[in-house]
Amino acid sequence: MEGDIAEMGKYIGVGLTAIGMGGAAIGVGNIAGNFLSGALRNPSAAAGQTAMLFIGIAFAEALGIFSFLVALLLMFAV
């Protein structure tokens, strides 16, 4: 019984950490959307900024991956 409660807490924690990935999704979408609106305003400058777009996406996505990693650690390593 005691073990079951600990197990339940673990799964609840895993589910909660998964919310963190939603934050990363919002961040990545924000970056891509803003890049697109900026690129549509000034298409000639867009080509030079794709590197910045990917760097920004990488930073935002990294945080989502961290939360995913925490979820995995909870799931399989704790």
Added chain:
Amino acid sequence: MAETAASGPGMPQLDITTFSNQIFWLVVALVVLYFVMSRVALPRVASVLADRRGAITADIAAAEEYKLKAQDAEDAFKKAEADARAEAQRIVEAAKAEMQEALHAQIAKADAEIAAKSAESEKRIREITANAVEMVAEVSNDVTKDIVAAFDMKADARSVTAAVKAQMKGDA
């Protein structure tokens, strides 16, 4: 954490007993790849790219040169054409002048010939006329002599001739 991973079905990523193995093979792979890339692959690709850039530059320069050559050839052709045109013009003028001259000479010669021929004709006409007059006089003499003879009159030649001459003068 490491204990559960090593024993149970946890995350193999956290199994530190395999770390040394992974790191060793990673370093080996990276070193091999680095030497292959930096010694063989990258210089080769770089040289190919440089060759291509050089070839493109050289081809563009050659094309530029050929364009200039074509321009020169066109200019030369135009000049030659103009020269030929002028030459032809000159030849036509000369031929015309020559023909004119020849024509003049022919006309002059023909004129001279015509003049000579007409002079000759005139002379012959005059001769013929003179002959004719003489012959008329002779015939008249003979006729008169015969007429006179027919009238049984003696007529000496001298007086008949003189009479005929006088008569013809009167007519003339």
Added chain:
Amino acid sequence: MAEESGGLVIKPMDQFRVESLFGGDIAWYTPTNVTLWMALTVLAATALMVFGARGRALVPSRAQSAAEMTYGFVYKMVEDVAGHDAVRFFPYIFTLFLFVLFANLLGLIPFAFTTTSHIAVTAVLAFTVFFVVTALGFILHGTKFLKLFWVDSAPLALRPVLALIEVISYCVRPVSHSIRLAGAMMAGHAVAKVFASFAAALGAFFFVPILAVTALYALELLVAVIQAYVFTILTCVYLKDALHPAH
């Protein structure tokens, strides 16, 4: 673990297990599946860059064109992001890019082992970059390299706080650099494995997870390339900080 759910047994992490090729314990020199797939990665990269470009043709063949495009892509990235004087590090950055790219792509083959999904591998890659870049910064600029953390444009009172934050964020770089790559690879493969296990469990409706796995596979292909690109471009960004520490 998932064993509790009766018939549905999902072990998404089993694919990341390091195993000895010929049995026996794993010592540091043992040939393992890590060895096998790293060797394949090196072979694939060599095949593209050495045998692809073997023709040296003025008008390139398809493989040579691919090799030249890869070369030009990374060269331009190094030059644009890290500056022209970073070109002398181009061979190493190119090696990193090709290694990560081919490890990611080969890992997508079913039953393959993804070397870059292991934190030990990516951590070595990222910490190498981190130490080289930091050492380079101090060698080239001496103590002036520390100006990287001293934000001159901020108010004086805020500068120590900002410096602390900058130092922390600088030191966290290799961690995020390595975990991003390993995490992205691990996540995609684990999700694919979970979906594939659903196909076995669903019986008649097996095609639904298979369609999902197909779509996921396309996304994973994209992620594999983008993660290699991101890893390389972040290396260039860090290199730029070392070469030109002024803000």
